[in-house]
Amino acid sequence: MTDHPTVALLGTGTMGSGMAHNIAAAGLPLRVWNRTRERAEELADVATVAESPADAVAGADVVLTMLFDADSVADTMAAARAGLEPGTVWLQQSTVGVAGTERLLRLAAELGLVLVDAPVLGTKKPAEDGTLVVLASGPTEVRERVAPVLDAVGSRTLWVGEAGAGSRLKLAANAWVFTVVEGVAESLALTRELGLDPRLFLEAIRGGALDAPYVQLKGGAMLDGAFDPAFALGGALKDADLILAAAQTVRVDLGIIPGIRAHFARAVEAGHANEDMAATYLAH
Numbered sequence: 001m002t003d004h005p006t007v008a009l010l011g012t013g014t015m016g017s018g019m020a021h022n023i024a025a026a027g028l029p030l031r032v033w034n035r036t037r038e039r040a041e042e043l044a045d046v047a048t049v050a051e052s053p054a055d056a057v058a059g060a061d062v063v064l065t066m067l068f069d070a071d072s073v074a075d076t077m078a079a080a081r082a083g084l085e086p087g088t089v090w091l092q093q094s095t096v097g098v099a100g101t102e103r104l105l106r107l108a109a110e111l112g113l114v115l116v117d118a119p120v121l122g123t124k125k126p127a128e129d130g131t132l133v134v135l136a137s138g139p140t141e142v143r144e145r146v147a148p149v150l151d152a153v154g155s156r157t158l159w160v161g162e163a164g165a166g167s168r169l170k171l172a173a174n175a176w177v178f179t180v181v182e183g184v185a186e187s188l189a190l191t192r193e194l195g196l197d198p199r200l201f202l203e204a205i206r207g208g209a210l211d212a213p214y215v216q217l218k219g220g221a222m223l224d225g226a227f228d229p230a231f232a233l234g235g236a237l238k239d240a241d242l243i244l245a246a247a248q249t250v251r252v253d254l255g256i257i258p259g260i261r262a263h264f265a266r267a268v269e270a271g272h273a274n275e276d277m278a279a280t281y282l283a284h
Ligand SMILES: NC(=O)c1ccc[n+]([C@@H]2O[C@H](COP(=O)([O-])OP(=O)(O)OC[C@H]3O[C@@H](n4cnc5c(N)ncnc54)[C@H](OP(=O)(O)O)[C@@H]3O)[C@@H](O)[C@H]2O)c1
Pocket: 010, 011, 012, 013, 014, 015, 016, 034, 035, 036, 037, 039, 066, 067, 068, 069, 071, 072, 075, 076, 093, 094, 095, 096, 120, 121, 122, 123, 124, 230, 231, 232, 235, 239
């Protein structure tokens, strides 16, 4: 076992790019692959940019996936098949939900890989700063092997159980994030439509028990129209659907998420899929 595992990172989008920088900065040998090659090329100074998923994973100790959804992860890992060696650790960090993780666990078994299900909390800035919170789950015996990677991308790793547990906790955490974002959007819209300057809402709650840095950050972005994506609305809509699907299987009657999902979908239909989820304010 090595303290410096070679990492193949598949998916250098908003999150994957920041994570790649921190993995390289920790001194771990790194190969990257991205469907749109130009996005991976930005990492050429710190990583080897691979032509294909199979080239990226050949000889890697840890394969890290940070792609959009379960379909894109499954397709990419299938394309990597020729380069994969049995027993390699697959660190799956994309948000894929409950059924998605079960599907990827089956794929891991078929490919002979050991899956560590480790979605993250935090958006673009924590990914760039290496301060994500990792909700890790998987076999105890590979935890040490992935520790150098998790330490590089996050400030904290919570080991929460067998593979799949991390993805379940991630859904609960995202339900909370969406509740806050949508709640701020609604209070701002209400303030505005009741004939007041919406900034007065943020001012009124500032510093009180129900304020939070995130509330002021997202509320300010909504009012400034600053929708550069930290977490794109299209991804948030995907995750709202994952939450609803998971809740249905365990018969939890969610009161808030269905309404949030409808507003996210409305904003996506209005053309804001690639803007930050704060753009849900535009659906009000
Ligand atoms: N942003 C956040 O705040 C945040 C926080 C926690 C977790 N997450 C989760 O982390 C994952 C990545 O999110 P992100 O914000 O980095 O998204 P992103 O910027 O949209 O990047 C998505 C990545 O997936 C790739 N991709 C999409 N469809 C693909 C396909 N069919 N085949 C191969 N590659 C495909 C994209 O490639 P191209 O460049 O070619 O499009 C890109 O590399 C998602 O599961 C998201 O839910 C995001």
